[in-house]
Amino acid sequence: MIRDEIVLLVLALLLFSGCIQPEEPQVVAESAVSEEWRPDGVVGVNEYSHHLKLYSTPRQGYTGGVMTVSWKIDDEHLYMALNGSTRGWLAIGFEPSEWMKDADMVMAFVNGSVRVLDEYSTGNYGPHIDDTMLGGTYDILEHGGRSYGAHTVVEFRRKLETGDRFDKVLRPEQSVSIIWAMSDSMDPGVKHNIAYGEGMIYLGRPQSPAHQISQNLTENDIEWMLFIWKEEKAARDLYGSLYERTGLTVFLDLVRSEQSHIDQIGALMDRYGVETPVLEIGIFDNQTLQRVHDELLSKASSDHDALMAAARFEEISIIDLERAIAETGNKEVIDVYSGLLAGSKKHLRSYVGDLRDRGIKYAPVYLSTSEYEEIVRTA
Known part of the structure; x- marks a missing residue:
């Protein structure tokens, strides 16, 4: 069975583990x-x-x-x-x-x-x-x-x-x-x-x-789809609140981008018959995401803190998307997640660049130093 595990960090990360034995996949060839x-x-x-x-x-x-x-x-x-x-x-x-x-x-x-x-x-x-x-x-x-x-x-x-x-x-x-x-x-x-x-x-x-690629969905794929949809929603909701609090246009721009991400993963779910949840803004049925959203929002008492909080969320999103990609063999799912991952990396560069323009050097909290430096090398 798939289960959620809460890791006790300053901010929790959702990890998936379990013993799923996937069905024999359909195989198609590029x-x-x-x-x-x-x-x-x-x-x-x-x-x-x-x-x-x-x-x-x-x-x-x-x-x-x-x-x-x-x-x-x-x-x-x-x-x-x-x-x-x-x-x-x-x-x-x-x-x-x-x-x-x-x-x-x-x-x-x-x-x-x-x-x-x-x-x-x-x-x-x-x-x-x-x-x-x-x-x-x-x-x-x-x-x-x-x-x-x-x-x-x-x-x-x-x-x-x-x-x-x-x-x-x-x-x-x-x-x-x-x-x-x-x-x-x-x-x-x-x-x-x-x-x-x-x-x-x-x-x-x-x-x-x-070469051969799986084109079916496993139970684990469905769990990840639902979680990634909710995580993209959490990003959109968080950045919307940060825009209302700070008025920084970068947050408004990224609200629109995160909505695009929600639409992309939502379209993928529709094609596979996975129902999208109905959740109010700022409300999540996943307690880990709720805690992350609420804690980051509570720490954003200034423009500087808001940008730092958003950058940390993008770090979490990058890690989760990398894990989701690693745990699926479905090419269409990988393609969609890879696009979201590219977007999250660009979002992180945006926040790091804005902090840099304010004379603040951002240090990664969740990503390794080497991966972080590779992501922001063009920032």
Whole structure:
């Protein structure tokens, strides 16, 4: 049986343990690459080695949508397809340091011809500017695409290492943090209004062979899903209270981001028939989360203390997401959790950066010094 264990620290962490014997999982294979790559806007069944479906549910200002990212690499190049539920533009950004800042962006749309833009985001919320306008180079070597029905598909090829300082260096077997967005407009200057989010992609090995992945849910998976949903809610509720108390815009921004995280895990639960709880703001049926939320909120008597409390919560969230990923074999679940993990790391960098700007050096409480330093190295 799965059981919750309370660890007596200054703030409690929820740990899962038990003796679950999972059912024999259904096994599916990622696509083994056997088709020649063609940038024609048609994603062949065996044209790419990896596929990730990204969901964003409707919320204020956004209609909601789905984008599937497909990719493979060889010794020199990244080949990628973006298939989104829009007739407007769609975009992906590689390795942002915080929000959109420093992201290596590719934006594309089909308006008679196919346009693929090679851009770089200079700020947390843009603007994203053509590399050539910043002194860089245009490094999309081939591209193509098409629109059909309510969808747009764009394919492109670029070098893993372009030599352009505005392009991220990509390497085999690297896990790459991504952001993504879609608009119903073909004007690249118009803000996304269909969907946006963040995630993580594993580049794999050049022409890597297919490998086996579990696609079922165990009892432990369901326990973790429910807990991660509640933990993302705890973050949203905590940051909402901290915004009301301090007026710091970083908390308002992260309330919106945490709501996006709740929507992502909620959409995953819906697809597997796991019912989402109905809980009031600041109220939790998990006593450990309730204690963590209440204790952090009680210690936030100043702007400085509020930022410290929020950073500590993100440390806890990172640890829990890493454990959840380690304890599942379901690829779709791993993909969603990896996106949430990338988001939590960016949130931690945001809080640490704000503290640094106030002349305060943050020291990790729960993460190891080495992992913490790796996470905030770009802060």
